[in-house]
Each structure stands twice: as structure tokens, then as C-alpha cells.
Amino acid sequence: MAELAAPPEAGIQAEQRIAVATQWQLMWWRFRKHKLALAGTLVLIGFYLVAVFAEFLAYVDPQESDAQRSLIAPQSIHWSDDGRFAPYVYGLKGTRDPVTFKRVYVPDTSKKVPITFFGRGEHYQFLGLIPMDRHLFAVEDAKVAESLFLMGTDTQGRDLWSRLMYATRTSMTIGLVSVALSLVLGVVLGGISGYFGGVIDTIIQRIIEILRSIPTIPLWMGLAAALPGDWSVVQVYFAITIIISLIGWTELARVVRGRFISLKEEDFVMAAELVGCSKARIIFRHMVPSFISHIIAATTLAIPAIIISETSLSFLGLGLRPPAISWGVLLQDAQNIQALVISPWLLIPSFAVIVAVLAFNFMGDGIRDAADPYL
Amino acid sequence: MLAYIVRRLLLAVLTVWAISVLSFIIIHLPPGDYVTSYIASMSASGSAVSEGEAKALREQLGLDKPITIQYMKWMGLMLQGNFGMAMEWGRPVTDVIGDRLTLTVVISLAAIVFTWALALPIGIYSAVYRYSFLDYLFTFVGFVGLAIPGFLLALIVMYVGFAWFGANVGGLFSPEFAEAPWSFAKAWDLTKHLPIPAIVLGVAGTAQLIRIMRSNLLDELRKPYVVTARARGLPEYRVIMKYPVRVALNPFISTIGYLLPYVVSGSIIVSLVLSLPTVGPLLLKALIAQDMFLAGTIVLLLGVLTVVGTFLSDLLLMWVDPRIRLGRE
Numbered sequence: 001m002a003e004l005a006a007p008p009e010a011g012i013q014a015e016q017r018i019a020v021a022t023q024w025q026l027m028w029w030r031f032r033k034h035k036l037a038l039a040g041t042l043v044l045i046g047f048y049l050v051a052v053f054a055e056f057l058a059y060v061d062p063q064e065s066d067a068q069r070s071l072i073a074p075q076s077i078h079w080s081d082d083g084r085f086a087p088y089v090y091g092l093k094g095t096r097d098p099v100t101f102k103r104v105y106v107p108d109t110s111k112k113v114p115i116t117f118f119g120r121g122e123h124y125q126f127l128g129l130i131p132m133d134r135h136l137f138a139v140e141d142a143k144v145a146e147s148l149f150l151m152g153t154d155t156q157g158r159d160l161w162s163r164l165m166y167a168t169r170t171s172m173t174i175g176l177v178s179v180a181l182s183l184v185l186g187v188v189l190g191g192i193s194g195y196f197g198g199v200i201d202t203i204i205q206r207i208i209e210i211l212r213s214i215p216t217i218p219l220w221m222g223l224a225a226a227l228p229g230d231w232s233v234v235q236v237y238f239a240i241t242i243i244i245s246l247i248g249w250t251e252l253a254r255v256v257r258g259r260f261i262s263l264k265e266e267d268f269v270m271a272a273e274l275v276g277c278s279k280a281r282i283i284f285r286h287m288v289p290s291f292i293s294h295i296i297a298a299t300t301l302a303i304p305a306i307i308i309s310e311t312s313l314s315f316l317g318l319g320l321r322p323p324a325i326s327w328g329v330l331l332q333d334a335q336n337i338q339a340l341v342i343s344p345w346l347l348i349p350s351f352a353v354i355v356a357v358l359a360f361n362f363m364g365d366g367i368r369d370a371a372d373p374y375l
Numbered sequence: 376m377l378a379y380i381v382r383r384l385l386l387a388v389l390t391v392w393a394i395s396v397l398s399f400i401i402i403h404l405p406p407g408d409y410v411t412s413y414i415a416s417m418s419a420s421g422s423a424v425s426e427g428e429a430k431a432l433r434e435q436l437g438l439d440k441p442i443t444i445q446y447m448k449w450m451g452l453m454l455q456g457n458f459g460m461a462m463e464w465g466r467p468v469t470d471v472i473g474d475r476l477t478l479t480v481v482i483s484l485a486a487i488v489f490t491w492a493l494a495l496p497i498g499i500y501s502a503v504y505r506y507s508f509l510d511y512l513f514t515f516v517g518f519v520g521l522a523i524p525g526f527l528l529a530l531i532v533m534y535v536g537f538a539w540f541g542a543n544v545g546g547l548f549s550p551e552f553a554e555a556p557w558s559f560a561k562a563w564d565l566t567k568h569l570p571i572p573a574i575v576l577g578v579a580g581t582a583q584l585i586r587i588m589r590s591n592l593l594d595e596l597r598k599p600y601v602v603t604a605r606a607r608g609l610p611e612y613r614v615i616m617k618y619p620v621r622v623a624l625n626p627f628i629s630t631i632g633y634l635l636p637y638v639v640s641g642s643i644i645v646s647l648v649l650s651l652p653t654v655g656p657l658l659l660k661a662l663i664a665q666d667m668f669l670a671g672t673i674v675l676l677l678g679v680l681t682v683v684g685t686f687l688s689d690l691l692l693m694w695v696d697p698r699i700r701l702g703r704e
Contacts, residue, residue, distance in 0.1 A: 206386065206389065209386060209390075210386075210389060210390045210393045212633060212636070213390050213632065213636055213681060213682055213685050214390070214393070214394055214397070214636060214678050214681070215636040215637075215639040215640040215643075215677050215678060215681050216636065216640050217640035217641070217643050217644060218639075218640065218643055218658060218673065218674045218677050218678075219397060219401070219674060221643070221658060221659065221662055222398070222401030222404075222662065222670060222671075222674055223401060223404065225662035225663065225665075225670075226401060226404030304522070308524045311524055311527075312524055312525075312526055312644055315526055315644075316644065316647065316659060317663075318659075318662070331527070331530075334530060335530075335648070337530075337533050337534065337537050337543075337545075338537075340530070340533075340534050340537075341534065341537050341538045344534070344538070347530070347531075347534070350527050350530070350531075353524065353527065354519070354522050354523055354527070357521075357522040357523075357524075358518060358519065358522040361518060361521060361522060362518070
């Protein structure tokens with residue numbers, strides 16, 4: 001405790017500060033001490049910024065394919081030219097290997113392509129509203145689609161960097177949408193179960209137990225395979241979120257129920273009842289504020305599981321399907337082990353998955369510790 | 376004790392029923408039935424199926440009856456151990472699934488054994504030497520293990536095996552044993568191939584179990600009886616192993632119930648990547664071909680096996696925990 005080491009006056013001040021701090025302030029102070037959780041939070045903010053600014057960060061249309069540009073390796077960027085900061089890449093010459101007939105690309109050292117920041121590129125609608133054509137990366141005197149490959153290209157010659165930006169948007173939001181659905185189900189059912197108890201509680205608890213003892217992936221596969229093939233990208237997206245959250249709500253319900261049961265016995269709830277508060281007021285004014293932090297923690301910890309589920313399903317070809325772009329869809333290209341050995345950069349999206357899941361876990365752990373002073 | 380067994384058994388039966396309904400729903404969810412996709416695939420290869428033929432085929436397969444009747448009929452057949460025909464393969468489902476299901480069980484069990492063998496000592500170590508270097512290391516590795524989806528780990532293992540060692544680490548049998556009848560040599564070959572899938576499958580569960588074991592044991596170690604035991608001069612090994620570990624072990628066993636569905640689930644995807652001859656690849660193929668009877672049967676059998684496993688772990692829990700055995704919970 002830093003406060004204890006401080007001189008006495010400062011200690012008293014700190015104590016007074018703690019005495020008048022709100023619940024959220026106290027939580028924030030505890031959370032702040034958890035360095036990993038803070039780091040995780042920063043990483044996640046970064047991820048969601050990518051999700052918002054995907055069009056700006058991508059420099060080409062993620063769907064634009066060209067057989068002439070398939071499986072280009074990530075380019076190395078040369079950061080300085082003649083000692084000053086002027087990043088550039090070399091142009092690429094595509095040729096056929098006379099022996100294997102594979103396409104090979106060699107850097108054309110005579111052709112320097114300077115990279116500029118915030119330059120003009122393809123037109124897009126920022127947030128679907130504001131027409132813009134500025135991108136984080138652009139190149140001078142060349143077509144960007146033909147010269148810039150920060151993370152290489154896939155088998156169809158689509159730029160992996162740009163696709164990864166859009167995939168981040170899909171995968172990060174699918175977690176949010178799905179967890180929101182699970183949250184509604186979990187809070188309502190868990191709340192009912194915990195507050196009323198009795199037969200309803202038993203029934204809901206048995207349903208949860210049954211759902212938890214079913215292997216989820218075969219079930220998801222079955223449900224996802226049943227989605228009509230002619231559905232649009234958006235329809236499939238929402239269907240998948242619903243399928244995932246239908247099974248994912250049980251953990252949240254368990255947390256909510258546990259909190260309800262333990263709070264029901266608290267003196268302040270009893271006091272509120274004696275004063276004659278209505279049920280709704282007791283629940284929403286007295287009980288919910290004291291366990292909302294636990295719900296936030298449980299929710300945060302539920303998101304990574306959802307991201308992994310979506311990625312796994314899409315990887316199998318049963319989740320989101322092209323032209324939708326998500327991390328799982330990108331990783332489908334990495335299924336073939338031979339292809340992977342020749343072009344290992346196809347595995348790059350997996351780092352995004354791992355980092356995002358780790359960050360969520362760290363942040364969730366931090367929130368949980370901060371929310372519960374007794375642990 | 377009897378009440379406990381009966382309650383668990385009832386729940387297991389209820390779960391099996393729920394799984395059967397869900398499997399049946401899966402069978403019937405896709406628009407069209409097997410005959411529709413059969414016609415589509417026939418016309419894709421150039422030969423047409425007439426209206427009459429389609430009708431006859433539907434009648435033969437019982438696809439023209441109302442859905443509840445179809446469910447009853449299906450369940451009736453299931454209970455008799457007749458799982459119907461895998462239409463695409465033209466062979467009884469039991470024939471197609473049999474060996475693969477056994478291998479799924481073998482792999483899942485191997486993964487759980489691996490999980491236990493690793494999580495138990497590491498969990499105890501991490502709790503006893505809390506905040507030591509190794510504790511931090513295990514915590515970190517555990518976090519990473521949790522964050523890597525099974526299929527990704529499988530991919531990475533395949534990649535490393537292929538790119539660095541030039542060996543295909545997938546599969547469960549060497550080529551010469553793949554089609555051979557069961558023999559001692561084949562079983563030994565299987566044992567040699569088991570570790571990689573078991574590790575890939577077990578990592579995430581191990582990470583979870585280590586955390587559970589660690590926090591449970593930490594809770595126990597704080598209790599006064601441990602201090603008393605130490606004060607009385609019990610050797611440290613006995614102080615830890617005799618009581619706190621036994622108590623902490625309790626939730627450890629009850630998590631098998633959750634671990635098992637998780638491992639079985641994971642085995643599906645991991646099998647696809649590592650091309651293991653389990654039901655995983657079969658399920659995916661059946662789903663894509665809309666051979667829903669096969670798919671439904673696989674989901675059902677996997678579910679039932681999981682329920683049986685969970686029930687067994689409940690019995691094990693009863694054996695370990697006298698509070699349950701003696702009827703006090």
C-alpha cells in the first residue's frame with residue numbers, strides 16, 4: 001500500500017479521500033494497481049480503434065483480388081533514404097520459376113516506392129457517413145494496390161494487411177454483440193432464479209446444468225450448418241451471434257444468481273424491505289448497483305470465449321463465410337499445411353486472436369479483483 | 376447417498392433427452408432434406424432424378440411423415456441400437472462411426488489424463504510456493520494456453536513439425552497400420568501417436584485446472600488447522616498433502632463434468648486440423664453433405680458419452696468426498 005508509506009498528514013488525507021470516494025473511484029484505484037489489466041485495457045482500446053478506423057487503416061479494398069499478385073511475402077520497409085526519414089519499399093517483379101512454375105516475386109531495387117502517411121487513396125465512407133479518401137499509408141507515383149504489401153497477400157492476391165483491419169472489426173464486434181445477447185439472457189434468467197428461488201430456481205438451474213454438459217462445438221456446427229446458404233453476410237453474422245450466445249449465457253446467469261442469493265440476506269436489503277420499498281426499487285436501486293461490477297467482470301471474461309468460438313466456427317467454414325472477413329475466415333487459408341510452410345505469413349491473423357483474447361482475460365481479471373475487495 | 380445417485384442419474388437421463396431433441400432439431404433445421412441434396416448432387420453430375428423416384432426415396436426413408444412421428448421413430452430405433460443408415464456411405468451408421476467413436480473416446484481420455492497429470496503437481500507447487508518465479512511462469516504460460524484456441528495450437532504444432540522437423544505430426548496411426556485390423560502392434564502405434572493430440576487438446580483445460588487447484592489450495596492453506604498441524608511439528612510434506620490437498624482436490628474432480636464436454640468439443644476441431652480418424656472430420660463432412668442422420672447421430676452419441684463421463688465423475692466425487700457419501704452436502 002503506497003498510502004501507508006507516506007508521511008502521517010498525507011496518510012490522513014488519503015484516508016479521507018478513501019472515505020468519501022464513490023464505489024467506482026475505489027474500483028478504479030484498485031484496478032490501476034493491476035499493471036497487466038491496465039496493459040490489457042490499452043491493447044483492447046487499440047483493437048477497437050482499429051475496428052472503428054478500419055477503412056482508414058486499410059489501404060486497398062479487402063476484396064480486390066488479382067491472380068497476378070497471389071502469395072506475395074510481406075515486404076520489408078526501408079525506413080530511411082540517404083540518412084533522413086523517408087520510408088520506402090521496392091517495387092516487385094513477378095516471374096515464373098522455370099522449374100517449379102510457381103510465381104516468385106523479386107524486389108526491383110531500381111524502383112523505389114516512397115510511402116507517405118495520411119495520403120490520398122481509394123474513396124470510402126468513414127463510419128458510413130463521411131466521404132473520405134485519406135489513408136494511414138499511401139504511396140507516391142504508383143498504384144497502392146500494386147506496390148504495397150505490408151503483410152503479403154493470400155492465395156487470391158488480396159492484401160492481408162487490409163483484410164486484417166476489416167477482420168478485426170468483424171471479430172471484435174461479434175464478441176460485443178454476442179455478449180450483449182448473453183448478458184440479457186443471463187441477467188434475466190439468473191436474476192429470476194436468484195431472486196425468486198424455489199421451483200423456478202430449480203428448473204433454471206437444471207436447464208443450465210444440461211446446457212453445460214453438452215459438448216458445444218458439435219452443437220454449434222450442427223446449428224451453423226443449418227443456416228441457409230443464400231443468406232446475406234449480415235444475416236449470417238447475426239445468426240452466428242445468436243447461436244453462440246444461446247449457449248454462452250449460462251456462466252453469466254450463474255454469477256448473477258449467486259450475487260442475488262448472497263445479497264438477499266444483506267441487512268440493507270432487509271432494511272429497504274421494512275421501509276416499504278417496492279420490489280423493483282429494491283432490485284434496481286439497492287441490489288443491482290452493488291453487483292454491477294461483478295457483472296461487468298463476468299461479461300469481460302465471457303468475450304474471449306465468444307471470440308474463440310466465432311474464430312473456430314469460421315475456420316471450419318461453418319461460421320461467417322466469405323465475402324465476410326473475420327479472423328476465422330482469414331485463418332481458413334492457413335488450413336493447408338503445405339501452403340502454410342510456403343507462405344507462413346498466412347498465420348499472422350492468429351496473433352491478433354491470441355493477443356485480443358489475452359487482453360480480454362487480463363482486463364477481466366483486473367476488473368474482477370477490483371470489484372471484489374474480499375478476494 | 377442413494378438419493379444423490381438417483382438425482383444425478385435423473386439429471387443424466389434428462390440431459391440425454393435434451394440432447395436427443397437438440398440433435399433431432401439439427402437434423403431437421405436445414406431447408407430441404409437428404410433427398411433434396413441428393414437430387415442436387417445427382418443433377419450436378421448430369422443425371423436427373425424423377426419426381427416419382429424422389430417420392431419413393433422419401434417414403435423409403437420415412438421423410439414424408441410429420442416431424443413428431445419422425446422423432447419417435449428415430450428415438451425408437453436409437454434405443455434399439457439401430458442408428459440407421461449413413462446415406463452418403465450406404466452403410467449402417469454404426470459401421471461408419473464405430474472405430475472413430477472409440478478413438479474419440481481414447482483421445483479425450485488421454486487429454487484428460489494429461490491435464491490431470493500436469494495440473495495437479497503444478498497447481499500444488501504454485502500454491503505452496505506462491506509468487507515464486509515458477510509460479511509466475513506457470514501463471515503466464517497458463518494464460519497464454521487459455522488464449523490459444525485448440526485448432527490454432529494444432530496448426531502451430533503441425534507447422535513446426537512440418538517446417539522444422541520435416542515430419543507430418545498429424546494422424547493417429549503410421550500408414551502401415553491405418554487400415555490394419557487391431558493388434559498389439561497397432562495399439563502400440565496408437566500410443567506413440569497419442570501424446571501430440573492429447574497435449575494440444577489438454578493445454579487449455581490444464582491452464583484452467585491449475586488456476587482452480589492453486590486458488591483452492593491457497594484457501595485451504597490459510598485455514599487454522601494447517602497452522603495447528605505445523606505447530607504440532609508435522610513434517611511439511613504431510614501438512615500439505617494429507618489434508619489441504621485432499622480438500623482442494625474436491626472441486627478439482629467436480630470440474631471433470633465441465634472439462635469433459637469441453638475436451639470432446641475441442642477434439643472435433645483439433646481432429647480436423649491434425650487429420651485424426653475421430654468423428655470430427657466425419658461430422659463436418661456429414662453436415663456439409665447434409666447427411667443429417669449421420670450428423671445427428673454423431674452429435675447425439677457424443678452428447679451421451681459426455682453425459683456418461685460426467686455421471687462417472689459424479690460417482691468419483693462421491694467416493695472422494697465423505698460429505699456427499701454420507702448424505703450431507
